[in-house]
Amino acid sequence: MPETRYDVVVIGSGPGGYVCAIRCAQLGLKTACVERYPTRGGTCLNVGCIPSKALLESSERYHDALHGLEAHGVTSSSVSFDLDAMMQRKRAIVDQLTGGVATLLARNKIDSITGRGRLVSDGASHAVAVVAEDGSERRITADAVVIATGSKPTPLRGVDFDGDRIVDSTGALSFSEVPEHLVLIGAGVIGLELGSVWRRLGARVTVLEYLDRVLPGIDGEIAKQAKKVLARQGLEFSLGARVTGARVDGDAVTVTWLDAAGGEHAVVGDRVLCAVGRRPYTDGLGCVEAGVALDERGRIEVDGSFQTTAPGIFAIGDVIRGAMLAHKAEDEGIAVAEILAGGAGHVNYDAVPSIVYTHPEIAAVGRTEEELKAAGVPYTAGRFRYAANGRAMALGETDGLVKILAHAETDRVLGCHIIGARAGDLIAEAALAIELGASAEDVARSCHAHPTLAEVLREAALDVAKRAIHKA
Ligand code: FAD
Numbered sequence: 001m002p003e004t005r006y007d008v009v010v011i012g013s014g015p016g017g018y019v020c021a022i023r024c025a026q027l028g029l030k031t032a033c034v035e036r037y038p039t040r041g042g043t044c045l046n047v048g049c050i051p052s053k054a055l056l057e058s059s060e061r062y063h064d065a066l067h068g069l070e071a072h073g074v075t076s077s078s079v080s081f082d083l084d085a086m087m088q089r090k091r092a093i094v095d096q097l098t099g100g101v102a103t104l105l106a107r108n109k110i111d112s113i114t115g116r117g118r119l120v121s122d123g124a125s126h127a128v129a130v131v132a133e134d135g136s137e138r139r140i141t142a143d144a145v146v147i148a149t150g151s152k153p154t155p156l157r158g159v160d161f162d163g164d165r166i167v168d169s170t171g172a173l174s175f176s177e178v179p180e181h182l183v184l185i186g187a188g189v190i191g192l193e194l195g196s197v198w199r200r201l202g203a204r205v206t207v208l209e210y211l212d213r214v215l216p217g218i219d220g221e222i223a224k225q226a227k228k229v230l231a232r233q234g235l236e237f238s239l240g241a242r243v244t245g246a247r248v249d250g251d252a253v254t255v256t257w258l259d260a261a262g263g264e265h266a267v268v269g270d271r272v273l274c275a276v277g278r279r280p281y282t283d284g285l286g287c288v289e290a291g292v293a294l295d296e297r298g299r300i301e302v303d304g305s306f307q308t309t310a311p312g313i314f315a316i317g318d319v320i321r322g323a324m325l326a327h328k329a330e331d332e333g334i335a336v337a338e339i340l341a342g343g344a345g346h347v348n349y350d351a352v353p354s355i356v357y358t359h360p361e362i363a364a365v366g367r368t369e370e371e372l373k374a375a376g377v378p379y380t381a382g383r384f385r386y387a388a389n390g391r392a393m394a395l396g397e398t399d400g401l402v403k404i405l406a407h408a409e410t411d412r413v414l415g416c417h418i419i420g421a422r423a424g425d426l427i428a429e430a431a432l433a434i435e436l437g438a439s440a441e442d443v444a445r446s447c448h449a450h451p452t453l454a455e456v457l458r459e460a461a462l463d464v465a466k467r468a469i470h471k472a
C-alpha cells in the first residue's frame, strides 16, 4: 500500500484522541486517527466512564425501588432485578456511543485506521507504522503526531488478574452474577463506584485501603463524610491495610494484608477487584527509539504546548501528567489541535472538575483545604448543608454539604467541594466561577432559582462572608 501523508496523525481514539482529531479536522488539517481496537472511544466509552455510569444508574434505581420509595408513600409488592438486562442496557449504550464516535470521525473526513501504531523515526517528517490484526503493516507520515494512548490498570505484586476471580475494572463491569463477597483493593474512585454497584445489588463488599483515608486527592473533610455515608450503605472498610497477595482456591479468593503495625490479616471472598490506580500506556509505542522521554512514573514528558522531547510529537490525556479524567484529555486534545493549527491552545487545570459517581455524588474543583494550608494561602471557608434546603427535603436527599474556599483577601473562589445529590451537576457552576476568576460574592449575588439544590451552593458562597440567610 502506498505511504499516505497527513498533517496530523493521532494515535488513540479515546476522549483525548478522537476530540483532538475532530478539532484538527475542523481547523482544516488533514487528519488520521489510529486505534488498535475495532471500536472507537477508548477506555472511557468502552470500559470506563460510560459502562460504569450505566451500571451505577441501574443499580441505584433498584436500590431506590427497594429502600427509597416508602418514604414517598410509594409501595410495591415485589422488586427484583435482571442482571442480564442491566448488562444488555449497558452494552447498548456503549455501542451507541462508540458507533457515534466512528460516525463523527467519518463525517469530519478523518481517516480512521484500525491497528496498533508505533512511532518510527523518519528524518524530517514523522512516520507511524500501523500493524493490523492480521499482522500486515502500513506506514503513514505526518507533520505532527499526537500520542493519546491512555492508561491501563496498575498491577499489584502478588495479586494476579485472572479475568475471573481476580479482576480489574473491566472485569468488574461484566460479572455474570452478583458476587457473594466482593473484596476491593483500593478505596479510590474505581473501588468506591464499582463497590457501590455490587453492594446495591446485594453483594457483601469489603474495602482494603492502604492509606488511612478514602479517595486520596479529595478534600479531607468531604472524604471523611464519604466514608461515613458509604459505610452506612454497608461497605466495610479496613484502612491502613497493605495488601500483600491474593490466592484463588476453587470459588474462593483469600486476600492477605498487613495493618499499620505489621499484623497479618486475611479476608476470603468469591471475587476480588484490584483498583490501585492506572498507569500510562506506552507499551510497544517505540517512545525511546523516537526520542520521546518518559518521566519516573512512565508518563510521557511534555512541555507547556504538549510537545514531547521529540519535536513534532505531542502527547495528551492519561498518558501524560495530571488527573486521569476524560474531560481533561478532551480539553488537552482541543488545545493541541489549536496549537498545531497555529493558534494558542490552553488548559486551565485549576478549573478541571472531578466527580465520584457514588450516592451521594462527590464533586470537586480547584484547591482543597489541605493544599491551601500547605501553600500558605490565606482562605475563608463557606459551608452550607443540604439539610436546610427545601429541594433537598423534597427529594429526600438531605445528606450533603457544599464547601466553598475563597481567598481571604481578594474573595476569589479557589476551590469548591461537594458531597450530596447531583453534586456532579452543581460543580459546573463552581468550575465556571473559577474559570472566570469570580469572587464568592459574585456567586452569592447571582440569582439562583428556587427551589433548587443550586441554592445550597449560593448559600455556601454567602457563608464565606458569614451571611448565609438560611443558617441558624
Ligand atoms: P483512553 O480513553 O485510554 O484511550 C486510549 C486509546 O488508545 C485506547 O482506545 C487504546 O486502545 C488506544 N491505543 C493505545 N495504544 C495504542 C497504539 N499503540 N496504537 C493504537 N491505539 C492505541 N473519567 C472521567 O472523567 N469520568 C468518569 O466517570 C470516569 N470513569 C471511569 C471509570 C472506569 C472504570 C475507568 C477505568 C476510567 C474512568 N475514567 C473516568 C477515566 C477515563 O476513562 C480516562 O481518563 C480517559 O479515557 C482518558 O482518555 P485518553 O484519550 O487519554 O485515553
Ligand code: NAD
Residues within 6 Å of the ligand: 156, 185, 186, 187, 188, 189, 190, 191, 193, 208, 209, 210, 211, 214, 215, 216, 241, 242, 243, 244, 275, 276, 277, 278, 323, 324, 325, 354, 355, 356, 357
Ligand atoms: P485511585 O488512584 O483513585 O485509587 C487507588 C487507591 O488504591 C488509592 O486510594 C491507593 O491508596 C490504594 N492502594 C494502592 N496500593 C494499595 C495496596 N497495596 N493495598 C491497598 N490499597 C492500595 O485509582 P483507581 O480507583 O484505580 O482509578 C484510576 C483512575 O481512573 C483515577 O485516578 C481516576 O482518575 C480515573 N477514574 C475516574 C473516575 C471518575 O472520574 N468518576 C472513575 C473511575 C476512574
